[in-house]
Amino acid sequence: MSKWSNQRVESTNIEGIKTMDEEFYVGKAKIRLVQGDITEVDTDAIVNAANSTLMGGGGVDGAIHRRGGPKILEECKCIRATEWPDGLPTGKAVMTSGGNLKANCVIHTVGPFWRGGTRGESDLLAETYTNSLKLAVSKRLRTIAFPSISTGAYGYPIEKASRIAIATVKKSLEKEDRLDRIVFALFTKHDLEIYREAAKEIYD
Ligand code: ADP
Numbered sequence: 405m406s407k408w409s410n411q412r413v414e415s416t417n418i419e420g421i422k423t424m425d426e427e428f429y430v431g432k433a434k435i436r437l438v439q440g441d442i443t444e445v446d447t448d449a450i451v452n453a454a455n456s457t458l459m460g461g462g463g464v465d466g467a468i469h470r471r472g473g474p475k476i477l478e479e480c481k482c483i484r485a486t487e488w489p490d491g492l493p494t495g496k497a498v499m500t501s502g503g504n505l506k507a508n509c510v511i512h513t514v515g516p517f518w519r520g521g522t523r524g525e526s527d528l529l530a531e532t533y534t535n536s537l538k539l540a541v542s543k544r545l546r547t548i549a550f551p552s553i554s555t556g557a558y559g560y561p562i563e564k565a566s567r568i569a570i571a572t573v574k575k576s577l578e579k580e581d582r583l584d585r586i587v588f589a590l591f592t593k594h595d596l597e598i599y600r601e602a603a604k605e606i607y608d
Pocket of ligand 1: 440441442443453454462463464465467515551552553554555556557558559560589590591592595
């Protein structure tokens, strides 16, 4: 049986700003909601909201490649040439090293483009989280940070996406006890608030 408990802690967040972060537990695994730039996070892996080309892009994808340096793109090219010549399908996840990032690895996953919610978007979004976590566990990683997948350029409404993200991670952690810490690195205060509300709604 996993236990969900929640506590508010005052801390210095990853941008150095004093804030009230929220921590939740599923069994012994901690879920942390923080505001900041995911490229600053020092988890074993950070997740990239990539596009299927794996050749970089805007938003969090651009930030990861800029900060991580050319090694990540080289490895992405190699994945395209071998494993996924037609591009990484939506919902799937692959891993590269972290280049110059604090994180050792980057897990690249492709979120669904929002088309009104009737094209299987919710299942595909859930898959990005479960496949990223499965990949992390298969590589014996223990800590992983997610951005808010699909809620930028791909237009997924963040109120809906946040509930899927948190519920899916919780479900995975209930089945899997080899992960220690999951961080949601939310870029704006507004995004952080929405994730907090989602977490409360799901678990209180
Ligand atoms: P998608 O194409 O999957 O929508 P985006 O990168 O456009 O991906 O946006 C996903 C989320 O990532 C958005 O909420 C955006 O504000 C956020 N974001 C952008 N840059 C960063 C960053 N450096 N760290 C964390 N989150 C980021």
